[in-house]
Amino acid sequence: MCGRYALYGPVSRLRERFSANIDELAADFGPRYNAAPMQLLPVVRQRPSGERVVHLLRWGLIPGWAKDETIATRLSNARGETLAEKPAFRTAYRSRRCIVPASGFYEWKAIPGGKQPYYIQPANDELFGFAGLWERWTSPAGTPIDTFTVVTTEANESMRALHERMPVILQPGDDNLWLSRDTTPERFGQLIAPCPDAMLRMHPVSKAVGNVRNEGPQLIDASSDPQSQ
DNA sequence: CCAGACGTTGTT
DNA sequence: GTCTGG
DNA sequence: CCAGACGTTGTT
């Protein structure tokens, strides 16, 4: 899964962590604690020359053949197990892989009578790099739009307490293998796997994150009494 | 040949 | 765009 | 992911 995440801190962090140049529009990106599908969010792409650039792309992939953009909301995630065959993803998987930077992400655990959101962040306080795919779609009016999706895999042991799926979180040393057009399908396919449990820590948060109109650092604060919310 | 689908999540 | 079903 | 809408006609 992974349908909501946070990305905060100075944008220069992205330059350092991903060795990427920052596009002018992405440079204006401010701290976000409730990033949701349909929004413009920073994504790392690698040009054939090897240069990496952070651009703002819209979350929710629109395949090139789509007649309209309504499919986007349903393609905010892509199952890692079937990427290579699915018509919606296979061309992007072959040649348009990207990395989605995140400070952390949210996961909703089903509990009696509702759902309890949790915030999951890197144990080392660095940034996550989610494995992603991107596409360029041109509307009937002729307007091009770049979109992305987050690749998912089965949950590792600690995530399984919340949910059966989780985003593919790349090891920093694997960034280039995922982004490069020179990597063989066999090698970048091996990166689609649950990350080690030790990379993650998690805590329950307020249900306020459920509404995309809510925003701010309080959304990642530990909730004192999750059961009573 | 043309028409129609093409996806994920979670929940039932 | 490309594949499947009819 | 959750929240919120869930419609038609004609006209701009």
Added chain:
DNA sequence: GTCTGG
């Protein structure tokens, strides 16, 4: 219940 928007 199901789809769209954020």
